[in-house]
Amino acid sequence: MTETDTETPVPGGAENDATDAVADKPAGEGEDTSRLEAEGDIAADYLEELLDIADIDGDIDIDIDHGRAAVEIVSEEDGGRGLRRLVGDDGEVLDALQELTRLAVQARTGDRSRLMLDIAGHRQARRNALTELANEAIAQVQTGNQDVSLQAMNPFERKVVHDAVAAAGLVSDSEGVEPNRRVVIRARS
Structure with a gap:
């Protein structure tokens, strides 16, 4: 350096x-x-x-x-x-x-x-766990047609969830202020 x-x-x-x-x-x-x-x-x-x-x-x-x-x-x-x-x-x-x-x-x-x-492999393992969490939340939104708010996450984690939500054809937003910023998954209306 x-x-x-x-x-x-x-x-x-x-x-x-x-x-x-x-x-x-x-x-x-x-x-x-x-x-x-x-x-x-x-x-x-x-x-x-x-x-x-x-x-x-x-x-x-x-x-x-x-x-x-x-x-x-x-x-x-x-x-x-x-x-x-x-x-x-x-x-x-x-x-x-x-x-x-x-x-x-x-x-x-x-x-x-x-x-x-x-x-x-820490981030890859975390990415896999977050994708699984996102898929469970996506299923809740699709069956219940209600928004699902996830726990607070850092920017990397939120990006993984946003990508999974977009791939499922739903929409998501980040709400709150760091370090309590979280992803909210919504059904398309």
Whole structure:
């Protein structure tokens, strides 16, 4: 990490609420793809340095997913249990590391990054659980024709639910103020 990497101001929040209900656009050819690949490479360099400093073993996978650079830290050792301390009890450490990684990318590129970071499959497991929760709520809305309000969620979690609701042909909104912002699923009228 260079000295300028630490001088970037922290953005106002983990994610802009306006992105909750907006579906990610797939990356286009050429410039978008190479920009996202560059973001992934910068993030990987930053995270490798972090792992070295913390003396934690892990490999870094880079991909592009739903128009975002996607980086995951994985480990074959002990089934990834050694990486769990980088996730935290409820993913709070993972969220902080994602924000720091986005800032490192922003410091190098000058552009705000929407990079997604996963560690030891935590986000993927959470995505699967949230999709199941969303499907149960969707079934309630479809059979009872009443709105269903879910518990408070962070922006990543709300985005997963919004995507599942849209795929089912229903509508959803985010209501409330962080950290108590929640998804409300509605039947189309």
